Amino acid sequence: MDDLIAGLNLQQQQAVMCAPGPVLVLAGPGSGKTRVLTHRIAYLIGQMGVSPYNILAVTFTNKAAREMENRVTDLLSGQVRGITLGTFHAICARILRREAEYLPVTSSFIIFDEDDQLQMVKQAIRDLNLDEKRYTPRSVHAGISSAKNELIGVDEFLVNTYRDEVIKRVYRRYQELLLAGNGVDFDDLLLHTANLLEEHPDVCEKYAHCFEYILVDEFQDTNMAQYKLLKHLASFHRNIFVVGDMDQSIYRWRGADYRNLMRFERDYPDAQVILLEQNYRSTQNILDAAMAVIDRNPNRTPKQLYTERGSGASIVLYEAFHDHEEAAFVVNTIANLVARKQASPGDFTIMYRTNAQSRVLEEAFLYANLPYHIVGAQRFYGRREIKDLIAYLRLAHNPKDEISLLRVINTPPRKIGMKTLEALHTQSQRMGLSPGDLLLKLHQDMQASRAEPESYEALSGRATAQLVNFSDLLAGWRGFLAGEVGQSPSPLQLLDRILEDVDYRNYIDDGTEEGQSRWENVLELRRLAAENRERDLASFLEQIALVSDQDTLETSSNVPTLLTLHAAKGLEFPIVFIVGLNDGVLPHNRSLDEPEEMMEERRLFYVGITRAKDRLYLLYSQQRNTYGYPDYAEPSRFLEDIPSSLFAEVQPARSATEWSSSKPIAEERWESLKPADGVSGTKAGQEKKHKREASSSYPPSTRVQHPMWGEGLVLNCQSQDGDEVLDIFFEGVGLKRVIASLARLQIKT
DNA sequence: ATGGACAATGTTTTT
DNA sequence: CATTGTCCAT
Numbered sequence: 001m002d003d004l005i006a007g008l009n010l011q012q013q014q015a016v017m018c019a020p021g022p023v024l025v026l027a028g029p030g031s032g033k034t035r036v037l038t039h040r041i042a043y044l045i046g047q048m049g050v051s052p053y054n055i056l057a058v059t060f061t062n063k064a065a066r067e068m069e070n071r072v073t074d075l076l077s078g079q080v081r082g083i084t085l086g087t088f089h090a091i092c093a094r095i096l097r098r099e100a101e102y103l104p105v106t107s108s109f110i111i112f113d114e115d116d117q118l119q120m121v122k123q124a125i126r127d128l129n130l131d132e133k134r135y136t137p138r139s140v141h142a143g144i145s146s147a148k149n150e151l152i153g154v155d156e157f158l159v160n161t162y163r164d165e166v167i168k169r170v171y172r173r174y175q176e177l178l179l180a181g182n183g184v185d186f187d188d189l190l191l192h193t194a195n196l197l198e199e200h201p202d203v204c205e206k207y208a209h210c211f212e213y214i215l216v217d218e219f220q221d222t223n224m225a226q227y228k229l230l231k232h233l234a235s236f237h238r239n240i241f242v243v244g245d246m247d248q249s250i251y252r253w254r255g256a257d258y259r260n261l262m263r264f265e266r267d268y269p270d271a272q273v274i275l276l277e278q279n280y281r282s283t284q285n286i287l288d289a290a291m292a293v294i295d296r297n298p299n300r301t302p303k304q305l306y307t308e309r310g311s312g313a314s315i316v317l318y319e320a321f322h323d324h325e326e327a328a329f330v331v332n333t334i335a336n337l338v339a340r341k342q343a344s345p346g347d348f349t350i351m352y353r354t355n356a357q358s359r360v361l362e363e364a365f366l367y368a369n370l371p372y373h374i375v376g377a378q379r380f381y382g383r384r385e386i387k388d389l390i391a392y393l394r395l396a397h398n399p400k401d402e403i404s405l406l407r408v409i410n411t412p413p414r415k416i417g418m419k420t421l422e423a424l425h426t427q428s429q430r431m432g433l434s435p436g437d438l439l440l441k442l443h444q445d446m447q448a449s450r451a452e453p454e455s456y457e458a459l460s461g462r463a464t465a466q467l468v469n470f471s472d473l474l475a476g477w478r479g480f481l482a483g484e485v486g487q488s489p490s491p492l493q494l495l496d497r498i499l500e501d502v503d504y505r506n507y508i509d510d511g512t513e514e515g516q517s518r519w520e521n522v523l524e525l526r527r528l529a530a531e532n533r534e535r536d537l538a539s540f541l542e543q544i545a546l547v548s549d550q551d552t553l554e555t556s557s558n559v560p561t562l563l564t565l566h567a568a569k570g571l572e573f574p575i576v577f578i579v580g581l582n583d584g585v586l587p588h589n590r591s592l593d594e595p596e597e598m599m600e601e602r603r604l605f606y607v608g609i610t611r612a613k614d615r616l617y618l619l620y621s622q623q624r625n626t627y628g629y630p631d632y633a634e635p636s637r638f639l640e641d642i643p644s645s646l647f648a649e650v651q652p653a654r655s656a657t658e659w660s661s662s663k664p665i666a667e668e669r670w671e672s673l674k675p676a677d678g679v680s681g682t683k684a685g686q687e688k689k690h691k692r693e694a695s696s697s698y699p700p701s702t703r704v705q706h707p708m709w710g711e712g713l714v715l716n717c718q719s720q721d722g723d724e725v726l727d728i729f730f731e732g733v734g735l736k737r738v739i740a741s742l743a744r745l746q747i748k749t
Numbered sequence: 750a751t752g753g754a755c756a757a758t759g760t761t762t763t764t
Numbered sequence: 765c766a767t768t769g770t771c772c773a774t
Contacts, residue, residue, distance in 0.1 A: 060763040089764045114762080186764050221763070254762065354760055359765090376762085410750090417750045546764060566761050588760060604761080627759075628765035 004042060004075065008035070015274045016040045017047075020213075022234075022268035024261070025243040028305050029290070029610035030281030030572065033243045037215055038068055040241060041083070042075035044213055052082035054212035056233065059087055060221055062547055064570070068217070084211070088226055089186060090546050092193040096184070099203055102196055105182050108538050110394055111545035112178065112185045115387065116403045117141055123403075124173035135166055143167040144174060148187035149223040149255030151194055180434060181401045190225040197232035208236035218570075219244030219264070223255035227263065240268070246301070247294050250566060250604050252596065279305050281572050283312025286616050289642045290609040296641055297599050313615050314648035317639070320621040322630065323357075323580070327364035329619065330577050334560055335368060337575075345371075346558035347574040351565050351608050353588060357580050358562050360625075365560075367713065367729045375563035381544065385508050385518045386525055390544060392498045393491065396477040397537050399436030409470055412507035416470065420463040427458035439471035440478065446471075473501055481537065491540040492529040565608045576612035578605070581620040582633040605638050698726055698740060703748040711748065 005013045012032055015025050016039045027033035041057060044050040059065045065086050072080050084091065093111065100107035112120065121137040121144070144167065147157055154175060157168045178184060184192060197204040214234050216222070219242040222230070234240040242264060249258035265271060279287055287305040295302070320326035330350055337343040350361055358374060365372045380386060388411055391404035399405070410416045428438040442456070446468055456464065480489055480497055489497075499505065499522070509519040532540050561573070580586060586605060591597035609616060620635045698704065702714040712728040726740055 062764090064763085087764065111764090113764085189764080218763080250761080251763070253760085254764090256763095356759090356765090413751075415750060419750085564761065566763085569763080590760065600761095625765080 004039060004046065008032075008039065009278055011274055011276050011278070012036050012039070015276070016043050018272055018274070020237075020239045022238060022264070022271035023241040024219075024264055024268075024271050024273045025241070025276060026261075026273065026301060026303070027243050027245050027276040028279060028303050029245065029248065029607070030279040031276035031305075032280055033217070033245075033276065034064075034068065034071070036276070037217060037241075037243055038071040038075060040215060041068075041072050041080075045079065045083075046076055050213060052080055053084075054210060055083045055085075055215070056091070056211040056213070057083065057085040057215045057217075058091060058230075059085075059217045061570075062087055062090070064217060065090075087546065088222075088229075089189045092189040092229070093542055093546065095193050095207065096189065096196070099196060102200060102203065103192060104179050105184060108182070108398070110181070110183045110398055110401060110538075110541055111189065112181075112183045112403065113381070113545055114186075115382070116183075117145075117185050119403050119406075120177050121170060121174055124170045124177055127173055127177075128169055130166060130170070135163075135170070140167055140170050144171045145187050146255055147171065148191045149225055151191060151225050151228060153191075153195075177402070181403065182398055183401065187225070190223070190229060194225045194229040194232070197229065204232050205236065207233055212237045213239045214241065216240070216242040216244075218248075220246050220249040220258040220261055221251050221256040222260050223257055224260075225255075227257075227260045231267065238268070247297070247303070247603055248569065248607050250569065250600060250607055252600050275301075275303065277303050277305055279307045281613050282307060282610060283309050283614060285311050285313065285315055285646050286609060286612050289315055289616070289646050290606055292642045292646075293602060293609065293638055294606045297602055315642070315646050316615075316617045317647045318617065318619045319635070320619060322621050322623040323360050323625055324364070326579050326619050326621045327360045330361065330579065330617070331364040331368045331370065333577075333617065335370065343575060344558055345560055348560040348577070349568065349571075349573040349575070349611065350560065350562050350577045350579060351568050351611070352562075352578070352580050353565060353586050353604070355564060357585070361562055361579070363729065371557075371559045373557060373559045373561050375561060376567045380521070380524070381547070383518070383521055385504075385521055389495065389498070389504070389522065389525060390541070392477075392502075393494060393537065394541060395436065395474065396481055396494060396498070397541060399440055399474065399478065400434040402435055405436050405439075412502060412504070414466055414470060416463075416466050420466060423458050423460065423463050424467060427456060430458060436474070439467060439474055442468060443471040443475040476501065488536075490529070490533045491535065491537050492526065492533055494537065495526060495529050565604045568611050569607050572611055572613055574613045575615045575617075576608070577617040577619060578608045579619045580624070581605075581618055581636040581639055582624060583636055584633065585624070586636045586638065602638060605636075698745070698747070704728060705746040705748050706743060 005016060008016060009032075012035065015023065015036045025033065025036060027036070037057070041055060044055060045052055057065075057068060059068060069080065069083075069085055072083070072085075086094075096103060096109070097107045100109070103109075118137050118141055121141045122132070125132055125135060125137060125140065143164075147153075147167075152158075154168065154172045157164070157171060159165045159168055178188070197207070211233050214230065214237075216230060221244075230240060230242075244258075244261055246258040246261050249256060252258075265273070282290075284307050287307060291303075291305055294300070318326075318329055320329055334343075334345065334348050338345055352358060352361075355376065362372070362374070381390070388408060391401075391407040394401050394404040395408060406421070409421070424435050424438065428435045431438060431441075433441065442464075459467065477494065477498065481494060482488070504522065505519055508522065509515040528544075529540065532543065535543065565578070584592075587598060587601040591601045618639065620639070621633065623630050624633050625631070698714050704712055704714060706712055706728070714726055714728050726743075726745075
């Protein structure tokens with residue numbers, strides 16, 4: 001008992017040990033909210049004798065769930081088996097599979113991801129003969145999604161404008177398409193579960209009885225569906241313990257509504273409210289800056305963040321001439337601090353508003369020949385080759401999945417184009433079958449050597465031949481799955497068979513560096529399948545659908561991290577740079593005229609600032625490139641809110657001429673900076689490795705002269721079709737890719 | 750059916 | 765600038 005609460009402050013102890021009933025913990029950044037949650041669970045099990053089976057703990061990411069599980073396991077030395085701990089979506093998927101009898105889909109439903117959702121909206125728009133230009137799949141999907149987040153079904157969808165009418169019709173068609181494929185989307189997981197509990201009191205009671213204690217992390221990020229869901233689950237015991245901070249609500253555009261915190265207080269007037277204000281992460285200067293920024297938001301519970309760490313270093317505000325120099329300042333600063341052994345490369349993070357901003361930074365790192373790590377830009381599961389293979393698996397699992405069928409039917413190319421697909425579509429409609437089922441029937445008919453009867457009139461002979469080829473493959477996998485050859489195969493065995501049947505490697509690995517990297521991704525998926533060899537296919541597919549790239553974030557390699565402010569939430573770093581603090585970038589252009597959006601931009605900045613433990617650098621520039629063209633920019637209006645007393649003396653910006661003539665940092669110093677393991681900076685998807693090729697006439701770090709761009713430094717070279725492709729950094733111009741024989745390059749000595 | 754050349758179009762993205 | 769989709773010639 002004393003062990004458990006040792007090291008917790010008063011408020012934390014109060015939260016951990018508070019009596020049953022509704023509890024609202026308002027937790028400032030770095031105030032130890034995860035500690036409170038994990039200790040609370042340990043307290044319930046260890047001290048109150050609550051069975052793990054009666055505890056439900058919900059998070060937003062798998063990573064957070066994993067971390068919580070590990071920490072509780074440590075605290076209790078292992079007696080956590082039985083606890084229901086996971087993301088909202090994973091827990092809902094579990095409930096829905098168990099209660100599938102109440103659903104319009106079967107328990108082996110598949111979960112459509114963002115990409116599939118867009119494809120499906122596109123399909124729906126086409127089915128309805130609507131103008132794709134006028135109603136982009138993206139915006140229509142946003143409309144459908146936010147309706148679902150508000151628990152608004154198609155029939156309840158209110159129409160005020162013609163646009164609403166369009167969305168409503170697409171929504172209806174979209175749901176039909178989902179059901180036809182026995183699928184649900186991310187939003188449906190929540191929506192269906194909430195509706196299920198609402199409409200079936202007996203089911204609701206079952207779960208509400210079971211979950212004696214409910215704990216929720218990041219409560220400010222819940223949407224209406226999640227709120228209602230929790231309310232149902234807590235309807236019997238009312239022991240609902242939520243932790244949140246409205247100041248860190250940055251997912252409004254995903255349906256999150258921080259007002260759920262207020263709604264909670266209203267719905268549970270007897271709730272105990274506990275404020276966690278002591279910060280264990282940052283120095284006081286950093287906290288003061290953060291509070292100065294966030295205090296300007298109206299209608300919030302004021303929090304006085306304080307630390308016992310002392311004021312710490314001043315915040316550095318730097319005005320760069322343009323974004324290139326901004327990046328150069330970041331890299332130089334990192335290099336200097338590392339060289340002087342004041343910090344190690346992994347201590348640094350650079351945060352920005354939009355992913356596009358990472359490019360300049362990457363160039364600066366490449367130019368300096370320093371490794372870095374970038375989060376998010378291209379996610380593993382978003383990669384083409386991975387999506388292809390998952391689509392194959394899904395199709396084998398569920399031939400009715402038309403989205404997956406369309407994806408793989410001509411990948412690798414099988415001479416099945418638009419014409420053939422159209423024919424397949426008409427024919428399947430005529431027969432009242434899904435295209436996948438039609439293919440299987442086609443296969444059967446061919447097996448029975450019933451030469452194509454008139455029933456396939458929509459299919460031409462040529463088209464049929466190609467389709468039959470594919471249907472043989474599909475039928476083969478179906479049979480394989482059904483256990484024709486003894487036992488039912490594992491996902492890995494099926495994957496391997498598919499890889500071989502379609503000769504995928506030959507298709508994807510064309511011998512270029514990119515092709516090899518793609519094949520490596522395939523091997524990575526294989527490895528993942530091998531790890532999950534105990535799971536059946538359905539469960540493997542679910543796991544893949546519900547895993548995000550955030551969850552794969554590795555922090556092990558000792559190199560600086562580049563990420564968006566959104567991706568930074570929940571993390572902390574000794575030294576933080578926030579770049580692009582210009583109006584139009586940090587308060588983003590699209591938020592300027594919308595007060596709610598503006599508040600969210602402010603919170604985003606707040607989240608960024610509060611990631612920093614020891615040092616904070618804020619950067620903006622006089623000029624920046626937008627879509628390739630330079631443009632003058634104003635400093636972010638948020639900067640005005642930070643008292644100047646917190647800033648270190650502002651260093652004068654160097655002029656453009658000074659910058660373009662400035663020399664790169666001596667190369668010996670870079671050598672001393674390189675981490676021992678020599679991890680190279682990678683941009684996912686498009687790797688730019690510094691390959692040393694002895695045969696090349698322009699090996700990396702050669703200085704060259706270009707007739708147009710002047711002097712540059714070769715960063716990378718690779719052979720292609722007997723020629724050399726070079727990546728060269730030109731000062732004041734940027735990174736250029738050239739063909740050695742065409743660019744009239746001179747080697748400088 | 751496919752690949753190459755052109756125009757159109759650009760937030761953030763826990764699941 | 766860089767990615768994505770559409771049109772057109774093979």
